[in-house]
Amino acid sequence: MRRAVEQANVVIGSTGISATDDRRFTLSVLNAVLGGGMSSRLFQEIREKRGxxxxxxxxxxxxxxxxxxxLYAGCAPAKVDQVTKILGEELDRFADGGITDAELQRSVGQLSGGLVLGLEDSGSRMSRLGKAELVYGELMTLEESLERIRAVTADDVRELAADLASRPRSVVRVGPFGD
Incomplete structure (x- = not known):
């Protein structure tokens, strides 16, 4: 079915890590720095710097x-090739160069604050308890979780980014591209 749309959507995806992988805290930091908000590298490079x-x-x-x-981007159809290329390049650059100490500290602070604030909502608390029981087989205290986040190093992030960037990628582009 064809619909008239004005935006293209691009996803570059690959396999990630399992829920029980010890690197899950590193992945949270990586995700925050690479594409987790307005200060993230993807947002700054693709939206703010290049528009x-x-x-x-x-x-x-x-x-x-x-x-x-x-990695995801929503853009004008005429920009989809350029945006797709930049998404891949940013992942590769991230894997090669790692993160700065300032990015590490900012993301650890962001994740720690989010974890603490999430405990104020009963739905989030119940989800955390259920996931701990069903997925992890253990319930970490808030302090243990915060310690795991704070223990992530810039080298840990770079190594995981290199691992993820080396995996085969799939690209999906949805938009008004004709036949």
Missing amino acids: LAYSTYSFASAHGGLGTFG
Whole structure:
């Protein structure tokens, strides 16, 4: 079915890590720096600096045996090739160069604050308890979780980024591209 749309959507995806992988805290930091908000590298490079996309971010979803990792952008159809290229280049640049100490500290602070604030909502608390029981097989205290986030190093992030960037990638582009 064809619909008249004015925006193209691009996803570059690959396999990620499982929900029980010890690097899940590193992945949270990586995701925050690469595409987790307005200060993220993807947002700054693609939207703010170049004005090529309406929205851009990275995402990760972890499951029992494996996970997914990806990059997204919503842009004008005429810019889709350029945006697709930049998304891949930013992931590769991230894997090669790692992160700065300032980016590490900012993302650790962002993640720590989000974890603490999330405990103020009963739905989030119940989700955390359920996930701990069903997925992890253990319930970490708030302090243990914060310690795991604070323990992530810039080298950890670069190594995981290099691992993710080396995996085969799939590209999906949806938009008004004709035949």
